[in-house]
Structures are given as C-alpha cells and as structure tokens.
Amino acid sequence: MADNSIIIIGGGIAGLAAGVYGQMNGYKTRIFEMHSLPGGLCTSWQRKGFTIDGCIHWLVGTNPKSSSHVMWEELGALKDVEIVNHEEFMSFYDSDGKAFHLYNDIDRLEKHMLELSPVDVKVIKELCSVIRKVSALDMSPDSGPGSLKKTISMMTIYMKFGKMSVADFAAKLKDPFLKEAWQTFFDMPDFPMMGLIFTLGWMNQKDAGYPIGGSLAFSKSIEKRYKDLGGEILYNARVEKILVEDGQAAGIRLTDGQEFRADRVISAADGFNTIYKMLDGKFLEPELQEYYRKSEIFEPLVMVTLGVNRDLSDQPHTAIHSLKTPITIAGNEETYIQVKHYGYDPTLAPKGKSVVMSMFSSTYDYWKKLAEDPERYDAEKKQAALTVISTIEKIIPGFEKDVEMVDVATPLTTERYTGNWQGSFEGWRITTKNMNKSISGGLAHTLPGLKNFYMVGQWVEPGGGLPTAGMSGRNMIKRICKEDGKTFTTTRV
Ligand SMILES: Cc1cc2nc3c(=O)[nH]c(=O)nc-3n(C[C@H](O)[C@H](O)[C@H](O)COP(=O)(O)OP(=O)(O)OC[C@H]3O[C@@H](n4cnc5c(N)ncnc54)[C@H](O)[C@@H]3O)c2cc1C
Incomplete structure (x- = not known):
C-alpha cells in the first residue's frame, strides 16, 4: 500500500466507526x-424549542459491566453520559384499557404474565427461562474465552426458537388478551422471536438503555473521538462516483466534480446507491442482486412528533393502544397506535413540556407518488398529524389543546437526509429466513472484480441497528489490518 490512506463514504455510525478504528490502527482516513452533520440515521432536529429524536429508543451496550459496552468506550460514545433504564420495554392496552407491561426485569415479567394467564404457564416459563439464558451470555466484540459456551447456548436457543416468528409465539398463547399484546410487539411480517428474546435479554441485564441527550449528541461524541484521533471529516460532500482503475477502487468523485484518491475506499453509505449508482452496477454479486430484487427491507416510517405544553412523565413511556375505531394514516388502516413520550430526557423539551411521538410503517411508493403534487403531499402530512392528535386526545383527555409543535417526517424525509434506499430505517428486514445471515456475519462486504473496495453498515448486515453499524466499521478495519499483516489495536476513553 502506498500511504495507508482510506476514503470512507458516509459519516453515519458505521462510517464514523470505520474512521475511528482506522485512525487507531495507523491509517489516514477521510470521511x-x-x-452537514454526523450520524446519518442517528440524528435529532429542533423545532419550536423541542428536540425531535429520530433514532435511539434503546441502545445495546449501555451497561458499563457488559462486554458490548467495550465498543462504545472505544468509540467514546457514552463517556459521562447518563443512561435511563426503563422498568418496562413497552406497555400494551386493549380497547377497554386493560394493560400488559412488557417488564424488563424477567422475574417481574414472568410473574405479571402468569397472573394474567395462569393457563399459559408452560409457554411463559419456557420463554422466561430462555431470556435468562440469553441474559447470561457474554457478547464480547472479540472472540475469546467463553465463545464456545456462547456458541453452544446460541445453538440450543436457535434450535428451539430459530424458526419461530413473534406471531408464531403469540399463536401459542391461549389467553386472548396476552395473545393480542404479543402480536403487537415487533409487528412485522415473520419477525424472528429470537430478535425479541435477545432484546429482552439485554433489557434484563440493563444493557439496552437510553443515553440522555439523545441521538445527535451520541453521534457527535463519536465524531469528536474521530477528530481527536486525527481523522478528517468533510461535510456537504456528496459522492457521485467511485473511481475505478485497473480493477481497483482508486478514489471518489463528488457531485461538484472534485476528485479525491486513496489506497482503499470503504462505502458506509446506502447499499443500493453504492452498487447501482456510484459503481454503475458494474460489480454485481448474485446474492446481493437477489437481495435488492426481493426487497425485504424494514418498511419506512411516517413519524409524527408533537411538542406539548404538559408534563407526561406519569404516562407509560411507550404504549401501544388497541383502537375501538381504526384510523387511516397514509392510506393504511391502523388498528393500533403507539404513543411514546420522552419525559425521561429533560434535554429534549423545556421544563414542564413533553415530546410525544407516534410512528407507523408506510410505503415509499405511496409518498413518492404524492410528492409529484407538493400540495397533496403536505396535506397528507397534516392529515396524519391531525389524526394522531385526535386519537391521543381520546387516550389522554385535554391533550389536543396543549399541542405547540407538530413535525411529520415521511419515508422521503429519510431518503433526502440519509440517502437510504426507499427511506428504510434499518436496511434489510430481519426474518426467520435470513436471520442466519446476520448471525454468520452478514452479506458479502466486497464486490467481485473490484479490489481495495469494501462496504460496511446496515446494508451489508441484515437487521441493522447502532451496535451492528459500529461493529461493522470495527470488523472492517480488523480485516484490513489482517490483509496488511498488522495487529488490530484499540484504545478506550
Ligand atoms: C426512527 C428510527 C429509530 C431507530 N431506533 C434504533 C434504536 O433504538 N436502536 C438502534 O440500535 N438502532 C435504531 N435505529 C437504526 C439505526 O439508526 C441504524 O441501523 C444505523 O444508524 C445505521 O447506520 P449506518 O451507518 O449503517 O447507516 P446511515 O445512518 O444511513 O449512514 C449512512 C451515511 O452515509 C451518508 N451518505 C449516503 N449517501 C452518500 C453519498 N452519496 N455521499 C456522501 N455521504 C453519503 C448519509 O448521509 C449517512 O450519513 C433506528 C433508526 C430509525 C430511523
């Protein structure tokens, strides 16, 4: 290699992580x-004195005692940051107001479920026992002692739950109320029960909390760490093409025509744009082609955020309410509404006020069509907000009059700010069928016929998420060190 230089496309968490670990290992990186900001999807924005947090609900690795925390220490992401661990992951209310709390403490969850449905004792006990097992696993980012035990435990759990979706699990429950509640958690087609089990395992360990300050503050901490290590980040720098010479990635060209060269190029940007636009679809891998054809992505979201002049701290932080009368949001009939408030983070709203959010799965094409007529697009956003406000009014009487700020983000908003294909918020949707991909290390991170080029981030790691994005950047630098015969080293702050 000539001068150990690496160009990184995209300053989301995967790109920032690749930059941090690159700098730690003696590479000259430029992102x-x-x-104009770091973080990609991991971001926040301000409106009328309220902060709208566009990402973190829970972050795996927040417990300083857990091995998943190591990477965040290396990235300088959580230094001196207060973490909130909720008592419950979320709550479910049926249309008569009966409540089920998905407690994070597994003993409390087991007791609560058994009280609600003694008849489901076998299913409940089996679930809680497996969550306890997952809780005890060491999820160290580097393989080492304990990994054999980890593999055996994983295989046992996988054999039992690997092919089971959350809907399959709900169907096993006899109690209709509990069945309905479980159906609403991770309500996505074929969402693996393993995903929910792992999440509850991390919650039980108090290792999936919320960092006070929210998503942009989190991203900025990693950006600071990168700069402190000598890394350079160029903003408002949109990459148009990856330069290829003699079958090797040689650099990039920006949309303003400027060209930059390096020994290696890592794309931490959207996968579709990288493969089909920046590289003109010339280096296609059959498996990736298949993925883009099948389009099993996390459906993009419509996010309605409201700033209200009232303190909602006495309300459950995240509640799914079954609706007596369905509502329509962006052409879809919704029989449930999720109401989330951020009362636990005082940095997001002025004292005595609250930020409230409702998110709905939507379709990219619906909004793309609407956007052909900007008036209709705006009207649809307004309608979504009005529907959410009047629905919450029925749950929290007097709510409507306290609304001071309204913000609606659509799949096109996500696409515009982050370039993510079809506005997806987490890349490839994880299902019981592709879950083994994420367990075995994701999709191919290189393309056939193109040397010195690599891909990281949520489009090569099905399931996405912040720890996965960070680990993707970390693993890539580890791999590059191996290619160069160097020992991968890290430091912590
Ligand atoms: C509403 C929401 C809630 C979420 N909640 C959680 C949660 O609670 N916990 C969790 O772990 N994860 C959560 N996620 C998922 C998580 O945010 C993502 O999986 C993760 O941030 C993906 O990181 P990434 O670096 O792979 O991709 P991105 O964040 O998409 O980063 C890609 C970067 O590349 C840049 N880029 C794209 N094209 C170009 C180009 N041509 N030139 C230059 N730059 C380019 C983009 O601007 C962006 O900064 C959530 C996401 C959303 C949207």
Whole structure:
C-alpha cells in the first residue's frame, strides 16, 4: 500500500466507526458525508424549542459491566453520559384499557404474565427461562474465552426458537388478551422471536438503555473521538462516483466534480446507491442482486412528533393502544397506535413540556407518488398529524389543546437526509429466513472484480441497528489490518 490512506463514504455510525478504528490502527482516513452533520440515521432536529429524536429508543451496550459496552468506550460514545433504564420495554392496552407491561426485569415479567394467564404457564416459563439464558451470555466484540459456551447456548436457543416468528409465539398463547399484546410487539411480517428474546435479554441485564441527550449528541461524541484521533471529516460532500482503475477502487468523485484518491475506499453509505449508482452496477454479486430484487427491507416510517405544553412523565413511556375505531394514516388502516413520550430526557423539551411521538410503517411508493403534487403531499402530512392528535386526545383527555409543535417526517424525509434506499430505517428486514445471515456475519462486504473496495453498515448486515453499524466499521478495519499483516489495536476513553 502506498500511504495507508482510506476514503470512507458516509459519516453515519458505521462510517464514523470505520474512521475511528482506522485512525487507531495507523491509517489516514477521510470521511465524506453528504449532510452537514454526523450520524446519518442517528440524528435529532429542533423545532419550536423541542428536540425531535429520530433514532435511539434503546441502545445495546449501555451497561458499563457488559462486554458490548467495550465498543462504545472505544468509540467514546457514552463517556459521562447518563443512561435511563426503563422498568418496562413497552406497555400494551386493549380497547377497554386493560394493560400488559412488557417488564424488563424477567422475574417481574414472568410473574405479571402468569397472573394474567395462569393457563399459559408452560409457554411463559419456557420463554422466561430462555431470556435468562440469553441474559447470561457474554457478547464480547472479540472472540475469546467463553465463545464456545456462547456458541453452544446460541445453538440450543436457535434450535428451539430459530424458526419461530413473534406471531408464531403469540399463536401459542391461549389467553386472548396476552395473545393480542404479543402480536403487537415487533409487528412485522415473520419477525424472528429470537430478535425479541435477545432484546429482552439485554433489557434484563440493563444493557439496552437510553443515553440522555439523545441521538445527535451520541453521534457527535463519536465524531469528536474521530477528530481527536486525527481523522478528517468533510461535510456537504456528496459522492457521485467511485473511481475505478485497473480493477481497483482508486478514489471518489463528488457531485461538484472534485476528485479525491486513496489506497482503499470503504462505502458506509446506502447499499443500493453504492452498487447501482456510484459503481454503475458494474460489480454485481448474485446474492446481493437477489437481495435488492426481493426487497425485504424494514418498511419506512411516517413519524409524527408533537411538542406539548404538559408534563407526561406519569404516562407509560411507550404504549401501544388497541383502537375501538381504526384510523387511516397514509392510506393504511391502523388498528393500533403507539404513543411514546420522552419525559425521561429533560434535554429534549423545556421544563414542564413533553415530546410525544407516534410512528407507523408506510410505503415509499405511496409518498413518492404524492410528492409529484407538493400540495397533496403536505396535506397528507397534516392529515396524519391531525389524526394522531385526535386519537391521543381520546387516550389522554385535554391533550389536543396543549399541542405547540407538530413535525411529520415521511419515508422521503429519510431518503433526502440519509440517502437510504426507499427511506428504510434499518436496511434489510430481519426474518426467520435470513436471520442466519446476520448471525454468520452478514452479506458479502466486497464486490467481485473490484479490489481495495469494501462496504460496511446496515446494508451489508441484515437487521441493522447502532451496535451492528459500529461493529461493522470495527470488523472492517480488523480485516484490513489482517490483509496488511498488522495487529488490530484499540484504545478506550
Ligand atoms: C426512527 C428510527 C429509530 C431507530 N431506533 C434504533 C434504536 O433504538 N436502536 C438502534 O440500535 N438502532 C435504531 N435505529 C437504526 C439505526 O439508526 C441504524 O441501523 C444505523 O444508524 C445505521 O447506520 P449506518 O451507518 O449503517 O447507516 P446511515 O445512518 O444511513 O449512514 C449512512 C451515511 O452515509 C451518508 N451518505 C449516503 N449517501 C452518500 C453519498 N452519496 N455521499 C456522501 N455521504 C453519503 C448519509 O448521509 C449517512 O450519513 C433506528 C433508526 C430509525 C430511523
């Protein structure tokens, strides 16, 4: 290698992580980010004195005692940050107001479920026992002692729950109320029960909390760490093409025509744009082609956020309410509404006020069509907000009059700010069928016929998420060190 230089496309968490670990290992890295801020999807924005948090609900690795915390220490992401661990992951209310709390403490969850449905004792006990097992696993980012035990435990759990979706699990419950509640958690087609089990395992360990300050503050901490290590990040720098010479990635060209060269190029940007636009679809891998054809993505979201002049701290932080009368949001009939408030983070709203959010799965094409007529697009956003406000009014009487700020983000908003294909918020949707991909290390991170080029981030790691994005950048630098015969080293702050 000539001068150990690496160009990184995209300053989301995967790109920032690749930059941090690259700097730690003696590479000269430069990140080119099309936006004016770090973080990509992990971001927040301000409106009328309220902060709208566009990402973190829970973050795996927040417990300083857990091995998953190591990476965040290396990235300088959580230094001196207060973490909130909720008592319950979320709550479910049926249309008569009967409540089920998905407690994070597994003993409390087991007791609560058994009280609600003694007849389901076998299913409940089996579930809680497996969550306890997952809780005890060491999820160290580097393989080492304990990994054999980890593999055996994983295989046992996988054999039992690997092919089971959350809906399959709900169907096993006899009690209709509990069945309905479980059906609403991770309500996505074929969402693996393993995903929910792992999440509850981390919650039980108090290792999936919320960092006070929210998503942009989190991203900025990693950006600071990168700069402190000598890394350079260029903003408002949108990459148009990856330069290829003699079958090797040689650099990049920005949309303003400037060209930059390096020994290696890592794309931490959207996968579709990288493969089909920046590289003109010339280096296609059959498996990736298949993925893009099948389009099993996390459906993009419509996010309605409201700033209200009232303190909602006495309300459950995240509640799913079954609706007596369905509502329509962006052409879809919704029989449930999720109401989330951020009362636990005082940095997001002025004292005595609250930020409230409702999110709905939506379709990219619906909004793309609407956007052909900007008036209709705006009207649809307004309608979504009005529907959410009047629905919450029925749950929290007097709510409507206290609304001071309204913000509606659509799949096109996500696409515009982060470039993510079809506005997806987490890349490839994880299902019981592709889950083994994420367990075995994701999709191919290189393309056939193109040397010195690599991909990281949520489009090569089905399931996405912040720890996965960070680990993707980390693993890539580890791999590059191996290619160069160097020992991968890290430091912590
Ligand atoms: C509403 C929401 C809630 C979420 N909640 C959680 C949660 O609670 N916990 C969790 O772990 N995860 C959560 N996620 C998922 C998580 O945010 C993502 O999986 C993760 O941030 C993906 O990181 P990434 O670096 O792979 O991709 P991105 O964040 O998409 O980063 C890609 C970067 O590349 C840049 N880019 C794209 N094209 C170009 C170009 N041509 N030139 C230059 N730059 C370019 C983009 O601007 C962006 O900064 C949530 C996401 C959303 C949207």
